[in-house]
Amino acid sequence: MRHFRLRAAVLAGALLLSPALPATPAHATPPTLASRMSAVQAAKTINYYPSNAGWTFMWTTFDPARIDSDLVRAAALGATNVRAIVFPQTFGYPTPAPAYAQKLSQFIGIAQARGLTVKLTLFDWWSGYSDTAGSITWAQTLLAPYADDPRVIAVEVKNEFPPGDAAAVAWVRQVIPAIRGTAPAMPLTLSVDGGTGAPGLASIKSQLATTPLDYYDYHFYGASERALAEIRRAQTAVAPDPVVIGETGASTHSGTDGEQAAYLARVFRAAGEAGVGSVAPWTLNDFAPGAIPPNSAVSAMPAQYKFGLYRTDTTPKISASVTGTAWTTGATPTSILNLGFEAAAIDSPWRNYQPTAGTAVITTESPRTGARSARFSATTRNGSNLPSLLTSPITPVQGGRPWHAEAYARGVSATGITEIALSWFDINGTWISQNTSNRLPVGNTGWTRLSVDAVAPASATSVQLHLKSGDNTGTVYYDDVAIS
Numbered sequence: 001m002r003h004f005r006l007r008a009a010v011l012a013g014a015l016l017l018s019p020a021l022p023a024t025p026a027h028a029t030p031p032t033l034a035s036r037m038s039a040v041q042a043a044k045t046i047n048y049y050p051s052n053a054g055w056t057f058m059w060t061t062f063d064p065a066r067i068d069s070d071l072v073r074a075a076a077l078g079a080t081n082v083r084a085i086v087f088p089q090t091f092g093y094p095t096p097a098p099a100y101a102q103k104l105s106q107f108i109g110i111a112q113a114r115g116l117t118v119k120l121t122l123f124d125w126w127s128g129y130s131d132t133a134g135s136i137t138w139a140q141t142l143l144a145p146y147a148d149d150p151r152v153i154a155v156e157v158k159n160e161f162p163p164g165d166a167a168a169v170a171w172v173r174q175v176i177p178a179i180r181g182t183a184p185a186m187p188l189t190l191s192v193d194g195g196t197g198a199p200g201l202a203s204i205k206s207q208l209a210t211t212p213l214d215y216y217d218y219h220f221y222g223a224s225e226r227a228l229a230e231i232r233r234a235q236t237a238v239a240p241d242p243v244v245i246g247e248t249g250a251s252t253h254s255g256t257d258g259e260q261a262a263y264l265a266r267v268f269r270a271a272g273e274a275g276v277g278s279v280a281p282w283t284l285n286d287f288a289p290g291a292i293p294p295n296s297a298v299s300a301m302p303a304q305y306k307f308g309l310y311r312t313d314t315t316p317k318i319s320a321s322v323t324g325t326a327w328t329t330g331a332t333p334t335s336i337l338n339l340g341f342e343a344a345a346i347d348s349p350w351r352n353y354q355p356t357a358g359t360a361v362i363t364t365e366s367p368r369t370g371a372r373s374a375r376f377s378a379t380t381r382n383g384s385n386l387p388s389l390l391t392s393p394i395t396p397v398q399g400g401r402p403w404h405a406e407a408y409a410r411g412v413s414a415t416g417i418t419e420i421a422l423s424w425f426d427i428n429g430t431w432i433s434q435n436t437s438n439r440l441p442v443g444n445t446g447w448t449r450l451s452v453d454a455v456a457p458a459s460a461t462s463v464q465l466h467l468k469s470g471d472n473t474g475t476v477y478y479d480d481v482a483i484s
Contacts, residue, residue: 033185040154044078047283048071051291055296057291059091067110071110082118083118083246088128088135089125094138104142108151136179139179157175189215189216189217191216191247194220197218220248224266261322262336264326291305336349337391341372351390354387358470361374365477366410380470388421392463396461397456403463405437405465406481413443414445415474416471418468419436423464433457
């Protein structure tokens, strides 16, 4: 018995140290392609790097304690899945180094402990398309331990694949069947960058007709007001195959936290309308200076450091609440639009239009309800354009649907034009037309309801609500806005 115990202890130690044998949950039922695909389409996925170690730095400075702390926060928001991106040149190529394979195994174990499954993205920062044999060796070696591991639900073969690169297409046509040979029950996908969009997805599907993917990963960074139209265009491009939103978000570098939150709320709402059940914000954390490797092009882009739901000190932005609510209840409340002007400036998505002709200031001077209203004073105009305060609704626009907007305005020695307007845009962001409300009388007035009812033009995919006041030598206050 003593010898048996010693042998068992040695074997257990070998299993813990072996990168080829991850700690798969005991008695776990092996997943099927169908069960994994079901998980993929419902996954509440968070894109992830630590705030102090983005991209390859996550692996070269691997910090299990920090990763665990971050994934606790992600799970508390309602995430059920985390995306892990790996790099051949960092992990060792063409054979993954045992130390790095073990880091990946440890990451998956940490995610499991926090109730999260994992999506793996392979071949990021990769252009070695001439070495198909080495690529296959690397991918098969890395993935073999997870072929029947229910903690890993999908593999993105290449991040933001370039469908116009003939060498890349020839390469992936061979890599896909090789991975299927090793992990036949693993869903495989490719993503395209935000600029390539639906045409890129269509090109991939066409070129991979003999080695098809299981689903398509759409990275959406377009105008959130047009998200429904863009998502539907992506779905049409690859129908009947499923689409997920693998990345989406807005930086708070030049915009407010409120604008970021409204952006995500619109994407979540549009995805729900389109029947897309998985939307993955980019990213959990902001990045600290120096956290993005200097050999990455994005390291010199200030906006790239501010996409997080959380700041580098782990305090949440309002987008964390929006994401958590969308994940846990499916709701995207319109309260994020700050229609009563009560939110702090940093949490408001309102934007000034034609600011050189006048800007709105949020003030406590004259609220209709609550504590604040928006004030215009001493405005001019820019050609035919009046200065305004604008926002867009959370609800997506569809041609032929009725819309109503209203706001209350009050004038103090007001002159010029004070009205609200709905401005319609097509899928390319081209202005179509506008519908305007009744105007506030000039002079001194009490709170007056301005309203507009309209039907969205057939080609409209987005709308802006403008609170206007131009050629106004006096003052106008706005409060209690509604749009539906």
